[in-house]
Amino acid sequence: MNARTARIARGATGDRPPAPPPALHVEDVTVRFAGLTALGAVSLTVAPGSVHALIGPNGAGKSTCFNVLSGLYRPESGRVRLGDTELTGLAPHRIAALGVARTFQNIVTTEGTVADNLMLGRHALSRAGFAASALHLPRAVREQRAHRDRVREIAELTGLAAHFDTPVALLSYGDRKRVEFARALCLEPRVLLLDEPVAGMNGAERARTAEAIAAVRARLGLSVLLVEHDMGLVMRLADEVTVLDFGRTLAHGSPDEVRAHPEVLRAYLGVPGEDPV
Numbered sequence: 275m276n277a278r279t280a281r282i283a284r285g286a287t288g289d290r291p292p293a294p295p296p297a298l299h300v301e302d303v304t305v306r307f308a309g310l311t312a313l314g315a316v317s318l319t320v321a322p323g324s325v326h327a328l329i330g331p332n333g334a335g336k337s338t339c340f341n342v343l344s345g346l347y348r349p350e351s352g353r354v355r356l357g358d359t360e361l362t363g364l365a366p367h368r369i370a371a372l373g374v375a376r377t378f379q380n381i382v383t384t385e386g387t388v389a390d391n392l393m394l395g396r397h398a399l400s401r402a403g404f405a406a407s408a409l410h411l412p413r414a415v416r417e418q419r420a421h422r423d424r425v426r427e428i429a430e431l432t433g434l435a436a437h438f439d440t441p442v443a444l445l446s447y448g449d450r451k452r453v454e455f456a457r458a459l460c461l462e463p464r465v466l467l468l469d470e471p472v473a474g475m476n477g478a479e480r481a482r483t484a485e486a487i488a489a490v491r492a493r494l495g496l497s498v499l500l501v502e503h504d505m506g507l508v509m510r511l512a513d514e515v516t517v518l519d520f521g522r523t524l525a526h527g528s529p530d531e532v533r534a535h536p537e538v539l540r541a542y543l544g545v546p547g548e549d550p551v
């Protein structure tokens with residue numbers, strides 16, 4: 275295990291507070307689908323260590339923006355940068371390796387225990403190699419143990435410790451969705467893209483997930499870009515909010531500024547002067 279892997283296996287934080295991640299810059303990004311402008315010169319910056327929410331009505335372009343950031347779509351024009359590192363046009367696994375991890379709206383986890391699923395999230399960080407692991411060489415055994423310790427810490431941070439050895443198929447919907455969240459964290463990202471993390475959850479599950487996001491942000495110091503329709507959650511967690519509508523930036527500011535913005539009220543409710551939250 276080299277020094278970097280050892281640090282990651284121990285945990286990104288160690289005893290010292292984590293170094294702040296670089297800012298994530300989206301600059302004038304345009305994506306078109308057969309003439310439809312899904313994103314028209316959209317710009318936003320996720321400040322280091324902040325929670326930035328991306329909101330907007332259905333079809334506004336939020337998922338398209340996530341797909342550009344995670345490398346699934348290549349923009350027609352514009353750039354994405356993590357600090358000085360160009361992410362535009364890189365393959366998804368390269369972007370993940372540079373520290374930008376994402377979750378998806380739909381649950382994909384159905385097999386294995388919570389621990390198994392979180393260990394899968396460590397795969398990209400594993401240095402020992404298949405042969406060394408299969409032969410149980412001491413180096414590989416040490417690395418596996420360090421990864422498992424870290425995975426247990428992440429399970430604690432995300433409220434999954436009690437379910438660590440439980441098959442995911444036996445978990446509630448909310449817990450399974452939180453396994454996806456925890457698995458993305460197992461990559462030790464510097465920026466986490468959360469796509470509707472509480473969609474379909476009941477009130478108690480939403481509260482647990484909101485707590486987990488706040489805990490992760492406070493303890494790991496990473497930046498979060500959050501797409502979510504639950505305005506209560508957005509207003510509670512976000513430092514900054516960008517509002518998209520028909521692929522354009524409608525408003526940007528603090529949750530309070532955005533909540534009072536007349537264009538936002540119009541886009542959400544079709545009437546001025548009412549609160550969307």
Ligand SMILES: Nc1ncnc2c1ncn2[C@@H]1O[C@H](COP(=O)(O)OP(=O)(O)OP(=O)(O)O)[C@@H](O)[C@H]1O
Binds near residue numbers: 307335
């Ligand atoms: N692969 C695609 N091919 C064609 N059109 C697409 C594609 N993906 C998205 N669009 C269109 O681009 C626009 C933006 O869609 P997008 O899914 O990004 O919106 P959204 O804000 O994420 O919506 P929702 O809240 O419903 O998920 C929509 O008009 C959508 O129909």
